Amino acid sequence: MPVGRRPPPAGPAAVGTAGGTAHAAVRTAPGRRRRTNGRFARADRLAPYVLVAPAVLIIAGLRLYPLALGVNFSFTGDGDRNGQNVGLDNYAALFDDPLFTASLRNVGLLVLLLPVAVAVPGLLATFIYLKVPGHRVYRSVYFFPAVLSPVIIGAVFNLLLAFDGPANSLLGAVGLGPIDWLGDPGTAMYAVVGVHIWATFGMGLVVFLAGFATLDASLIDAARVDGASLPKVVRHVVVPGLSRTVQFVVVTTMIGMLTSMFGLLYVMTGGGPEGSTYLPEYYIWFQQGQMSRPALASAASTVLFGVMLVVGMLQLAILRRSGRED
Amino acid sequence: MTPLRAGRWLAAIPMAALAVATVYPLVFTANVAMKTRHEYVLDRFAPAEGLRWDAFAAAWSGADMGRYLVNSLVVVTGSVALLLLAGSMAGFALSRLRFRGSRVLFLGCLAALFIPFQVIMVPLARTLGQAGLVDTYPGLILAYTAQFLPFTVFLMTSYYSGIPAEIVDAARIDGNSLYGVYGRIMLPLGRPALLSVGILDALFCWNDVLIALLLMPSAEHRTLMVGVTALRGQYSADIPTFAGGVLIAAVPVLVLYLFFQRQIATGVTAGSTKG
Numbered sequence: 342m343p344v345g346r347r348p349p350p351a352g353p354a355a356v357g358t359a360g361g362t363a364h365a366a367v368r369t370a371p372g373r374r375r376r377t378n379g380r381f382a383r384a385d386r387l388a389p390y391v392l393v394a395p396a397v398l399i400i401a402g403l404r405l406y407p408l409a410l411g412v413n414f415s416f417t418g419d420g421d422r423n424g425q426n427v428g429l430d431n432y433a434a435l436f437d438d439p440l441f442t443a444s445l446r447n448v449g450l451l452v453l454l455l456p457v458a459v460a461v462p463g464l465l466a467t468f469i470y471l472k473v474p475g476h477r478v479y480r481s482v483y484f485f486p487a488v489l490s491p492v493i494i495g496a497v498f499n500l501l502l503a504f505d506g507p508a509n510s511l512l513g514a515v516g517l518g519p520i521d522w523l524g525d526p527g528t529a530m531y532a533v534v535g536v537h538i539w540a541t542f543g544m545g546l547v548v549f550l551a552g553f554a555t556l557d558a559s560l561i562d563a564a565r566v567d568g569a570s571l572p573k574v575v576r577h578v579v580v581p582g583l584s585r586t587v588q589f590v591v592v593t594t595m596i597g598m599l600t601s602m603f604g605l606l607y608v609m610t611g612g613g614p615e616g617s618t619y620l621p622e623y624y625i626w627f628q629q630g631q632m633s634r635p636a637l638a639s640a641a642s643t644v645l646f647g648v649m650l651v652v653g654m655l656q657l658a659i660l661r662r663s664g665r666e667d
Numbered sequence: 668m669t670p671l672r673a674g675r676w677l678a679a680i681p682m683a684a685l686a687v688a689t690v691y692p693l694v695f696t697a698n699v700a701m702k703t704r705h706e707y708v709l710d711r712f713a714p715a716e717g718l719r720w721d722a723f724a725a726a727w728s729g730a731d732m733g734r735y736l737v738n739s740l741v742v743v744t745g746s747v748a749l750l751l752l753a754g755s756m757a758g759f760a761l762s763r764l765r766f767r768g769s770r771v772l773f774l775g776c777l778a779a780l781f782i783p784f785q786v787i788m789v790p791l792a793r794t795l796g797q798a799g800l801v802d803t804y805p806g807l808i809l810a811y812t813a814q815f816l817p818f819t820v821f822l823m824t825s826y827y828s829g830i831p832a833e834i835v836d837a838a839r840i841d842g843n844s845l846y847g848v849y850g851r852i853m854l855p856l857g858r859p860a861l862l863s864v865g866i867l868d869a870l871f872c873w874n875d876v877l878i879a880l881l882l883m884p885s886a887e888h889r890t891l892m893v894g895v896t897a898l899r900g901q902y903s904a905d906i907p908t909f910a911g912g913v914l915i916a917a918v919p920v921l922v923l924y925l926f927f928q929r930q931i932a933t934g935v936t937a938g939s940t941k942g
Contacts (some may be wrong), residue, residue, distance in 0.1 A: 348905075372901075388845035389766035396757035396820050397772055403791060403813035404779045410790035440675045465682065473679045481928060482686045488924050488931060489917060492892045496913045497692045499899065500699065500906065507695065507711050539689075551936040596680035600783040604876045608896055618799060622785040630881060635789045646786040 381475035421638075431640035440612075440627075444619040447530055448648065451598040451620075452577070458538050458594050462500060462545030463587070467575070469546075470553040480550065484543035491604025494540045499523075499609060502532060526617035529610050533618055536609070539600055544597075545590045552586030553579075595652055599645070621645040694918070700910035707906050726912030730901055734887065734893035741804055742879075743872045748812035750819045750868045751861050753812070758823025763835055764845070769895060771826070779817040784878060792881055807882050807890075810816045811872045822937055825859035827853065835895050864929050865935040873920065891916050 377476040418427040420650050421619055435441050465483065469476045501508050502522040512518030522532040556579065569651075580587075600642060603622050612627065630636035700722045701708055701715035726732060760766070761773050784791075791810065792801065800806030834856070838848045854861075879890040889897070895916045902909035922929065 342917055373792075385845055389760045390763040390768070392756040392760035392845070392849065393769075393772055394765070395753040396816055397775070399753060399809070399813050399815055400776060400779045400820075402818070403809060404782055404787060405775065407790035407794060408782055409845040410794070411787055413788055444942050458906075459846070465685070468675075468678045468682055471678070472888055473675045475679060475683065479682055482689050484928070484932065485921075485924060486689060486871055487935075488874075488920055489851065490876065490892050490895075492876045492895050493913055493917045493920075495697050496895060496899065500696060500910065501692055502705070505780070510711060524701070547932045548936050548939045551932075551939055565779055568694060569678070587940055596783075603785075605894075607876065607880075607901070621785075625788065626877065629789050629792070635793070639789045642786045642789060645783070649781060649783055 370661070384439045412643050412646075414636055415643045417636050419634045419636045427636075431637050432644075434637060435640050435644065440616045441621075441624055443616050444621050444624045447618070447620050448528060448599065451534065451594070454534055454538075455591065455595055455598070458598070459545065459587070462539065462542045462590065463549055465542070466546050466549030466553060466642050467579075469550060486540045487543035487547075489540065491537075491601065492608055493584070494536060495605045495608030498532075498536045502609075517566050523610055524614055526615045529614055529618050533602070533605055533609055534598075537598065537605055540605075541594075541597060542559050545594060547584070548590050548593070549586060552583045556582045592652060592655055596649070599649065599652070616639065621648070672933065681840070693914075696910045697914060700907055702907050704905060704907055722742055722911030723905040723915060725905075726898070726902070726915060730894060730898055730912050732891065732894055732912060735889050735891040738804075738883075738888060739873060739891040742807050742811065743806040743869050745804065746815075746872045747865050747869050749808060749812045750815055751865050751888070753816060754823045754864065755854060755857055756818030756849065757820045757863060758825075758827050758857075759849050761820070761825045763830070763832065763853075764829040776817045776820050780821065788877075788881055788888045795882060801882055802885050802888055804888075807879060810882055811876050814878065815868050815871050816892055819868060822864045823857065823860060824855060824933065827920075830856055862927075862929040863934045866923065866930050870920065870923070870931070908913055 348477055384469075396529065398465065409438045415431050416428060417423070417424060418430070486554070500506055503509075504519060504521050504524065508522065509519035512520065520528060523529050560582075561574055561578055563616055564578050569577070599620070600622060602620055604627065605624045606612060607626075612619045612623050621644065625638045625641045628634045628641065698715055699711070701717070701719050702722075703719070704714065719801045757776075761769055763775075791813075794805050795801050795810065798806075800809065803931075815922070830853075833850060835848055836934065838852045839845075843851060874892060875890075876892045876896060879893050882894075883889065896911050896914055904913070
């Protein structure tokens with residue numbers, strides 16, 4: 342799950358007077374600066390830039406610049422036409438490729454399954470918040486798969502979901518199946534998404550629990566004293582207090598589904614059977630790494646970035662809105 | 668109160684079942700790793716006939732996992748060190764110092780947060796390739812640092828914003844340069860945040876497979892997770908050894924989780940609640 346894309350509510354606070362005094366000294370009394378704090382004045386003017394330089398250089402050089410390069414690259418050709426401007430040919434080829442359109446259809450499936458992926462941790466967090474027996478243990482247990490690599494999870498589920506594996510033995514014991522979980526184009530994508538949800542619901546759970554911790558317990562007590570039933574308390578007190586948390590989980594879960602299923606796909610299905618488990622990220626890797634068609638891969642990257650941008654804007658809008666609520 | 672209490676016990680049943688479902692796949696894998704191939708073929712579920720470590724030893728030596736482990740440790744250590752250094756320096760400057768362009772730089776970081784690796788992987792591989800950094804430790808370390816630095820900078824900026832400006836002022840009056848304030852005050856004060864974000868960064872780097880697969884193509888430079896993906900082909904007929912290899916790769920994360928669960932959860936929830 343891409344925890345890496347969650348901005349904490351921080352801004353350049355810029356309240357530090359330290360750098361400020363140095364600026365003031367430089368501007369107002371260049372002569373006196375030498376005698377009073379001249380030892381640091383010049384160094385202090387430079388210091389902030391020196392401190393941010395490593396981070397800025399790395400982020401600009403290895404994230405922002407490649408983005409521009411990639412968009413540019415998507416308008417050039419592969420192979421014989423390497424470096425030539427081909428206009429929108431790559432994009433046309435992309436939408437003609439059944440593998441790519443299949444990957445977009447799978448994105449649609451992920452969007453449809455999003456409510457499940459959010460409701461499961463939400464419901465479980467509610468139970469834990471209500472202190473069901475054993476609630477202390479559940480939190481630790483549920484969260485654990487979320488820290489495991491998708492590669493390890495995929496390998497474990499390769500064993501469990503094998504045609505002659507334990508999942509089918511269980512089904513057989515109750516007279517069902519067997520199902521070729523990862524070998525049938527009709528079930529493979531559901532199997533992989535199911536494993537992804539199994540592996541990551543702990544992440545949403547922890548976020549929900551952090552949200553519950555900020556709820557005002559006295560409000561809930563007051564509502565109950567006033568005779569509100571439990572469902573009413575949940576609807577009118579708990580859910581409004583958690584709106585920001587819910588939105589946060591929705592957006593991060595969606596980003597996670599779009600960008601962190603590569604490991605599972607690579608280990609469990611390799612995009613198959615019959616290309617039924619392709620996602621844009623897997624398509625990009627396939628075209629770049631296996632087919633040596635970097636320009637086509639760049640076009641797919643640009644499309645994926647468009648999708649991510651919409652999700653990102655959504656997140657910014659949420660942050661801004663919750664800022665107003667505060 | 669009584670119906671609520673009954674409801675709690677009712678909810679506990681599916682909760683417990685789910686807890687079992689969460690743990691069982693790993694227990695099953697461990698059990699398989701303890702079996703002989705013959706035992707596994709006969710019965711997948713029966714407990715192994717004793718604690719047998721052969722499969723782990725076979726995977727360790729047969730699949731070269733020691734080498735992959737060293738590769739992973741080198742890359743993760745280098746990346747986390749670089750991330751924490753660059754992240755805390757930038758976090759200090761962006762939260763506590765006023766300088767021209769700070770807002771633009773902060774927004775640049777914010778923008779970088781929304782660029783997934785998949786979107787830049789083609790040009791990044793090309794750029795690193797032109798610099799001769801593909802299939803080298805520094806290349807992968809740089810790629811990981813670039814990938815997780817925006818998150819690290821944000822967390823450190825947010826943490827340092829909560830440290831009173833008076834502390835910085837007092838250190839300045841005592842005769843520290845800004846570098847001195849960073850080294851003597853901000854680094855030690857930032858320890859809780861550095862621990863939390865450092866562990867998360869280590870997990871991200873350790874668990875990654877896409878970036879390593881792309882930038883470390885040769886077999887001798889595989890990280891442990893890439894090594895795990897190769898296990899299936901090597902031991903397709905020897906499931907216990909396959910399971911043993913998978914578990915070897917899972918153990919370091921399990922240990923980290925047991926010791927630092929709280930810090931991991933703190934990092935994961937950063938930004939989800941107000942303030």
